[in-house]
Amino acid sequence: MHELGIVFHIIKTVERVGAENKLVQVSAVTLELGEVSGVVPQELSSCWSWAVKKTELMKEATLEIETIPALTFCEGCQKTYETVQHGRICPLCGSEHTYLVQGNEINLKEIKAH
Amino acid sequence: MDKVRIIEIKESVFADNDREAERLRAELKREKTFLLNLMSSPGSGKTTLLMRTIEALKDKLRIGVLEADIDSAVDAEKVATTGVKTIQLHTGGMCHLDAGMTEQGLKELGTADLDLVVLENVGNLVCPAEFDTGAVKNAMILSVPEGHDKPLKYPLIFTVCDVLIINKIDVLPYFDFDLDKVKEYAHMRNPNLKLFPLSAKTGEGMDVWLDWLQQEIKDWNQTT
Ligand SMILES: Nc1nc2c(ncn2[C@@H]2O[C@H](COP(=O)(O)OP(=O)(O)O)[C@@H](O)[C@H]2O)c(=O)[nH]1
Ligand SMILES: [Mg+2]
Ligand SMILES: [Zn+2]
Numbered sequence: 001m002h003e004l005g006i007v008f009h010i011i012k013t014v015e016r017v018g019a020e021n022k023l024v025q026v027s028a029v030t031l032e033l034g035e036v037s038g039v040v041p042q043e044l045s046s047c048w049s050w051a052v053k054k055t056e057l058m059k060e061a062t063l064e065i066e067t068i069p070a071l072t073f074c075e076g077c078q079k080t081y082e083t084v085q086h087g088r089i090c091p092l093c094g095s096e097h098t099y100l101v102q103g104n105e106i107n108l109k110e111i112k113a114h
Numbered sequence: 115m116d117k118v119r120i121i122e123i124k125e126s127v128f129a130d131n132d133r134e135a136e137r138l139r140a141e142l143k144r145e146k147t148f149l150l151n152l153m154s155s156p157g158s159g160k161t162t163l164l165m166r167t168i169e170a171l172k173d174k175l176r177i178g179v180l181e182a183d184i185d186s187a188v189d190a191e192k193v194a195t196t197g198v199k200t201i202q203l204h205t206g207g208m209c210h211l212d213a214g215m216t217e218q219g220l221k222e223l224g225t226a227d228l229d230l231v232v233l234e235n236v237g238n239l240v241c242p243a244e245f246d247t248g249a250v251k252n253a254m255i256l257s258v259p260e261g262h263d264k265p266l267k268y269p270l271i272f273t274v275c276d277v278l279i280i281n282k283i284d285v286l287p288y289f290d291f292d293l294d295k296v297k298e299y300a301h302m303r304n305p306n307l308k309l310f311p312l313s314a315k316t317g318e319g320m321d322v323w324l325d326w327l328q329q330e331i332k333d334w335n336q337t338t
Contacts, residue, residue: 002209002210002240002241004208005208005209005210005212005241005245006127009127009128009130009131009212010127012130013123013125013127013129013130016130017121017123021119021121023119023121027118031127038240088266096302097302099302100269104270105126106126106127106128106244107124107125107126107127108123108124108125108126108127108129109122109123109124110120110121110122110123110124111120111121111123112118112119112120112121113118113119113121114117114118114119
C-alpha cells in the first residue's frame with residue numbers, strides 16, 4: 001500500500017535525524033501534505049499508528065498534517081487557479097496547457113522530541 | 115524531564131531515498147553497469163518486452179534482471195528461461211521499489227560482470243514514480259488498450275521517465291487510440307520524453323527501441 005510505504009520512509013528519516021541529534025523520544029512529527037499529492041490523510045494516519053508502535057524512538061509520536069492547497073498555472077492566460085475545483089482545463093480561458101504550481105508536496109516539516 | 119526540542123527538517127519525504135539513489139547510481143557508474151527501470155500498469159507488456167529485448171541483445175551484452183512482481187515468481191521464471199541471471203525481489207507487499215530495495219537486489223544478483231540490468235518494477239503508475247530506484251534511465255510502457263489520456267490522469271510518471279514505449283501497436287486498428295494525442299499530452303508533461311511506438315508481439319518498431327538502449331549504454335560507459 002502506498003501510504004504504508006510513505007510511513008516507512010518517514011520513520012527511516014526520523015530515525016536517522018534522531019540518531020544524529022541524540023533524541024530519546026519523538027512526540028510529534030509534522031507533515032506538509034499537498035491536496036493532490038495522492039496521499040489519503042486518513043490512510044496515512046492509520047498506517048502511522050500501526051507502524052510507529054513497532055519502533056522505540058517513535059512509539060508515542062503523533063502525526064500532524066498540514067494541508068497545502070493545490071494551484072495550477074495556465075500558460076494560455078498566464079493566470080493561477082485552484083486545481084481541485086477546476087481540474088486541468090483552465091476555467092478562465094479553456095486552455096489545456098496548464099501545470100501544477102503547488103499541491104503535490106509530501107514534506108517532512110519538523111520533529112518534536114526530547 | 116528534558117526540554118522539548120523542535121527539529122526543522124523541511125524536506126521531501128523522499129529526500130533520503132533520493133540521496134541513496136544518487137549514491138547507487140555513482141556505484142553503478144564505477145562498475146559500468148547500466149540499470150534500466152521499467153514501469154507500467156499490470157498487463158502493458160513489461161515482461162514481454164523484456165524477453166524480446168533480452169533475446170535481441172544477449173549475445174552482445176551481459177544482462178541481468180530484477181523482477182518485482184508482487185504476486186508471484188511467474189515472471190522471474192519466464193525470464194529465467196532466456197538464460198540470463200534473474201532475481202525475484204521481495205517487496206513485502208509494497209507498491210513500489212525504493213533505492214534501498216533495489217540495491218539489495220543488485221547485491222544478490224552481483225553486478226560486477228553485468229553490462230545491463232533491467233528492473234521490472236511493480237505494476238502501477240503512481241507509486242513507483244515517486245521513488246528514485248537509482249536507475250540510469252526510466253522507461254514506461256503504455257499499451258494501446260489503456261487509452262491515450264493516461265498522461266493526463268497520471269502526470270508524475272510521465273515527468274520522471276526518459277522514454278515512453280507505446281506497446282501493442284498491432285492492435286491499433288481495433289482501439290480508439292490517438293497516437294498524436296498521446297504525444298501531445300505526454301510532451302505537455304515532459305518535453306524531453308522520447309516516444310517509441312512498437313509491438314513486442316510482432317517485433318514492429320523494436321529496432322528503434324533497441325538502438326536507443328544500446329546507445330545509452332555506450333554513453334554511460336564512456337562519459338566520466
Ligand atoms: N497484442 C499484443 N499483445 C501483447 C503485446 N505485448 C504483450 N502482450 C500481451 O499482453 C499480456 C500482458 O503482457 P505482460 O508482458 O505479461 O505484461 P506485464 O504485466 O506488464 O509484465 C500478455 O498476454 C502478452 O502476451 C503486444 O505488443 N501486442
Ligand atoms: Mg510482468
Ligand atoms: Zn487560462
